Structures are given as C-alpha cells and as structure tokens.
Amino acid sequence: MSEPAYLLFLGCVIPYRLSSYEISARRVLEELGVKLLEMPDFNCCGFPMEATDYELALTLAARSLCSAAQQGLDIVTLCNGCFGTLNKANKTLKENNELRDKINENLREINMEFKGTTEVKHIVHVLAEDIGFEKIRNSIKRPLAELHVSQHSGCHLVRPAKYVTHNDDPENPTMLKKLIRLTGAECLDYLDESECCGNPIIGVNEEIPFQMAREKLRHVKAVKAQALITVCPFCHMMYDLDQPRIERTFNEKFGIPVLHYTQLLGLAMEYTAEELMLNQLRVKPTELLNQIQG
Amino acid sequence: MSETQEHVLNIIEAEEMNPKFKYELIKKHGAEKLLLCFQCGTCTADCPISRFSDFYRPRKIARMVQLGLKDRLLSDDALWLCSTCFTCVDRCPQNVEIAGIARVLRNMVVKERSAMPLVFEELALNLLQTGYVYKIPESRLRRREQRGLPLLPKPNLEHISKIFEVTGFSRTLKNVKTFGKVKS
Numbered sequence: 001m002s003e004p005a006y007l008l009f010l011g012c013v014i015p016y017r018l019s020s021y022e023i024s025a026r027r028v029l030e031e032l033g034v035k036l037l038e039m040p041d042f043n044c045c046g047f048p049m050e051a052t053d054y055e056l057a058l059t060l061a062a063r064s065l066c067s068a069a070q071q072g073l074d075i076v077t078l079c080n081g082c083f084g085t086l087n088k089a090n091k092t093l094k095e096n097n098e099l100r101d102k103i104n105e106n107l108r109e110i111n112m113e114f115k116g117t118t119e120v121k122h123i124v125h126v127l128a129e130d131i132g133f134e135k136i137r138n139s140i141k142r143p144l145a146e147l148h149v150s151q152h153s154g155c156h157l158v159r160p161a162k163y164v165t166h167n168d169d170p171e172n173p174t175m176l177k178k179l180i181r182l183t184g185a186e187c188l189d190y191l192d193e194s195e196c197c198g199n200p201i202i203g204v205n206e207e208i209p210f211q212m213a214r215e216k217l218r219h220v221k222a223v224k225a226q227a228l229i230t231v232c233p234f235c236h237m238m239y240d241l242d243q244p245r246i247e248r249t250f251n252e253k254f255g256i257p258v259l260h261y262t263q264l265l266g267l268a269m270e271y272t273a274e275e276l277m278l279n280q281l282r283v284k285p286t287e288l289l290n291q292i293q294g
Numbered sequence: 295m296s297e298t299q300e301h302v303l304n305i306i307e308a309e310e311m312n313p314k315f316k317y318e319l320i321k322k323h324g325a326e327k328l329l330l331c332f333q334c335g336t337c338t339a340d341c342p343i344s345r346f347s348d349f350y351r352p353r354k355i356a357r358m359v360q361l362g363l364k365d366r367l368l369s370d371d372a373l374w375l376c377s378t379c380f381t382c383v384d385r386c387p388q389n390v391e392i393a394g395i396a397r398v399l400r401n402m403v404v405k406e407r408s409a410m411p412l413v414f415e416e417l418a419l420n421l422l423q424t425g426y427v428y429k430i431p432e433s434r435l436r437r438r439e440q441r442g443l444p445l446l447p448k449p450n451l452e453h454i455s456k457i458f459e460v461t462g463f464s465r466t467l468k469n470v471k472t473f474g475k476v477k478s
Contacts, residue, residue: 010446010447012426012427012428013428015426015430015434015438015446016426016428016430016434017428019434019437019438019441019443022443023441023443026443038444038445038447039447040447041425041447041448041449041450041453042425042426042446042447042448042449042450043421043425043449043450043453043454043457044421044425044426044427048414048417048418048421048427049414049417049418049421049463050378050397051374051397051400051401051410051414052400052401052404052410052414052418052463052466053401053404053405053461053462053463053466054323054324054397054398054401055461056457056458056461056463059457059460059461060454060457063450063453063457092323096323099323106457106460106461109456109457109459109460110452110453110456110457155377155378155379155380155381156378156380159379159380159381159383159384160380160383160384160391160393161384170384171384194381195342195379196342196377196379196381198342198343198377199377200377200378201343201374201375201376201377203411203412203413203414203417204374204375204411204413204475204476205375205475205476205477205478206475207346207478208343208346208347208375208478209377211346212342212345212346
C-alpha cells in the first residue's frame, strides 16, 4: 500500500507563533508514514473574514479547496479554525446550489471552479481514522505511564455537528481522549470539558476570554492533571501564552503546562524535548519531563 | 440624562419594528430557520460568553430579529461578542442557527453601516498585503530554514486582490469606520 498523502494547510497562527505545533506534527506524521505536501500557494482559510463578509470568506475558502482539488489531494489542517472553516465551506458549497453558483461566479475571475472533489480533515481525524489506533500503538517506544493529563478538543473540531461528519460526539468528544490514552498517559475528565477557550473574541474583548480560560484552568487543576492537551493553536495560545497574564489578572496560580497533542505523542515515540520544541512553551513542563525521563 | 428619560428611551415604539426584516434575514445562509425560535432560552443558558457578559444574549438577538428591531440590533456592539463556539447551534431544539444569525447581522453592520471592530480591519489588510492575517516577520521565516522546515507557501496576492474586488470588500475597507473594544 502506498503511503497516505495530504496537502498541509498550515494556516496563519502556526507560522506566526507556534512552530512547536508544526514541527511536532511533521515529526509524528512522518514517523507514521504519512506524506505531507505543501500548498502550492496560500491564502488565509477565511475564518476571520466570516464576521465581516461571509461571501468573501467563502470565496477565500473555495480558492484553497480548488487549489487542493487541482493537486488531487485531501487537505489536513492542524488548526481547528482552518478545519472548521474549510470543511463547512466545502459541505455548504456541495449542498447549496445557489451559493455555489454565486461563489463560482467569483472564482471565474481567477479561472477556478469549485467542483467539490476534495475533503478536509483535521490532524485528529487523520490520526484516529486514517492511520488508526493500531498503527499509532505500534509506534509507541516509551509509554508515558503514570502521566495524568486532560484534553481540550476545542469547538470547531466537533461543532456544528451537522457539518462535522467524523465519528465523535460533540457533547462528549472522545477521539482525542483515545489518542491520548494510546501514549500510555491517563486522560482525566474534568468539569465543562467542551467549553470554548474564548480566544476568537480576544481582539474585541479580553476580559471575557480571560474569565473563560480561568474557569477552564481551575477545572483542570481540580483533577490534578499534569498538563492540558490541545489540538488548536488558538486554544493553545489562550491557555499557554496567556496563562501568566491570566494568573496575574486574577492573582491565582495555575502553572499548568499546555502541550500540543503531537508533542505528547512525539514524547511517547521517544523524540527528545528539543526535537518537539517543548522549550518553546510559555509554561515550562519541567516536572512532566523529569517524570518521563526519570 | 434623568432616570425617567432613560426609562422612556428603552420602551420599544411600534414604529421601530419592521415586520419585513425577518423575511429579509431568512434568505441568508445560516439564518433560514429564525422564525422557528420559540424563545426557550437554551442558547443563552448554554452560551459561554453570556456567562461572563452583561450584554450578549443570543435569545434576545433572536427575538429582536423576529420583532424587526433592526436599528437596535445593528447599533449594539454586543453582537461582536459571539465567539462562534456553535454550542447554541448544536443545542437548539428548533435547529435555529443562532451563531449564523449573529454572523448575518455582523455582515449587515459592515455593509450597511460601514463599521467593524478595528481588529477585523487589521486582519483583512494583512491578508490583502501578505496572504496571511498576521504579518510574519522575516526573522521567523529565516528561523524556519534553520529548523529545517520547508519554505512557507507563497501567497497568491493576485488572486486575493481579485477576490477582494469581486466581493466588493476592497470598497468596504476604503470607507469603513472602525471601533475598538466592546464592553463585557
């Protein structure tokens, strides 16, 4: 069987701020025999434009979908926002003739046409559904036994349910939990697991997302998780990058390291902390690394 | 302003209500089912933003749309607090896409009032100039090389600019008035 290949849609936040997610994702996917190809050219997925002009957002998304179709490949994203936007646009344009005609009229300006021949997947779907648990289990060289973590799947990986046809429950997402348990780590339940991180509105209001993140970090701390595992750069920034500011704002100490799932899996594959860029995290996972390497 | 005056201003006058407004909205993708809202309040009860905001109430938005209170809706900054978590969409017993309605209304503010939060203007301009919504510094591109990462895909600026033109968004950006933070 030939190795599975995808077009990697990196998005904007990851190259801007979170190379640690990209590097760890590339390493684990390579280890699992997945071939990643780069987008031939790029534009933002369209997510931040939905609020101001839906037609613009849909046309931008459709351009990326057409570009992938020309390569004859499915798209894989590392970002929940990119997945949500491209997948929703893909489904909408396949189902809604009126909108498809409208968007195709726009695309004619750039000599493209949406035909709906490509699929959009998040790395979680690629790992859980395309590669499969068995193969991931076999790639584990250093089981992270006795490590206790919690997960935050985020919103756009599972909602709105009518657009996400992957086999997960938006009210109680378990796909990421299962992927975490494959590494040997325990995944602890906590209160309000499916609550939003709040980051999408941080540009218009900081207070609300900070309060939302404080609640989340409190609930994670309450079950004594040693780390929070994310699969979206926005969620990650909210809980890792902003954690010191949240601590200062509310005068409350959390000290919870926030790892990309690909970093956790990478550790279980025996990559070093440097290879996975764990040193780039704002909240240093020192204790966790000592336990693993101990 | 005296308390009495403020109270008087909050009364909804019959003239404010435009019964045709809802029919205009149900033609838009995402807002089709708004007439089915029977005000159960599941959306507001489950909204993570409403928990911490004194102003953002999805149920209220749905009712105001049904009543045709267009002016009040479009001039209320709280509209921009929806974080698009889609909890309301998934839990609505009537399958009303509240987050979709919020999006349609925001689009209307942009188109009809030529206004948007500053951050959206910044993101759009970055996209138009670089293909990415954040300006990625040269130093970070060089660091990619040092780390053995492939070159970042080049933006197709010609396509992006044509898409901005054909959707009319270039014109929108030229005349837009921006506003800053929205109160909690």
